[in-house]
Amino acid sequence: MNFYSYQKIVGKIDDVSELRDEFITIFDTKTKSEIVTFCLRLANYLLETTSFQPTAEMISAFEELKKWLNGETNYHSARNLSFQISRLAKDKTDPAQVKFYRTMAQIAASPHTKFHGLWATDIAITMVNKLFPNDMEKVRTEREKYIELLLSCGSH
Numbered sequence: 001m002n003f004y005s006y007q008k009i010v011g012k013i014d015d016v017s018e019l020r021d022e023f024i025t026i027f028d029t030k031t032k033s034e035i036v037t038f039c040l041r042l043a044n045y046l047l048e049t050t051s052f053q054p055t056a057e058m059i060s061a062f063e064e065l066k067k068w069l070n071g072e073t074n075y076h077s078a079r080n081l082s083f084q085i086s087r088l089a090k091d092k093t094d095p096a097q098v099k100f101y102r103t104m105a106q107i108a109a110s111p112h113t114k115f116h117g118l119w120a121t122d123i124a125i126t127m128v129n130k131l132f133p134n135d136m137e138k139v140r141t142e143r144e145k146y147i148e149l150l151l152s153c154g155s156h
Contacts, residue, residue, distance in 0.1 A: 019140065019144065023146055026147065026150050039107040046124060057088065061085065082108035086105040089101035
């Protein structure tokens with residue numbers, strides 16, 4: 001599977017391809033721990049900039065990511081919470097909120113494989129597409145923020 005072009009879980013993305021490519025170039029230099037750190041920062045950023053509230057499952061997942069980063073647990077508990085968050089997304093009717101939940105599920109799964117961090121950003125962009133239809137400047141701003149957050153994780 002080509003992890004970089006995999007779109008089955010995401011669907012159509014109105015994106016800024018050169019910024020996504022820049023993100024991937026930086027992403028490739030990062031360790032799994034750095035990506036999990038990035039995912040926690042991405043989750044906090046999205047919670048600060050959207051009107052969506054975290055669920056108990058999301059909060060538990062963030063705690064599990066911190067435990068994983070500290071070497072206190074394996075990836076299974078976070079991944080199991082990811083499945084729970086994905087199930088909750090099925091009950092939502094607002095397309096942007098569904099994308100928010102799916103982004104958080106990918107974030108929760110990031111200790112499993114670092115590609116969940118990439119997919120989280122792709123799904124987050126589809127959320128931006130729903131919140132700000134046809135606003136490519138907002139998409140650009142978001143991708144630039146994701147790059148900034150990624151660069152702040154470890155050495156590059």
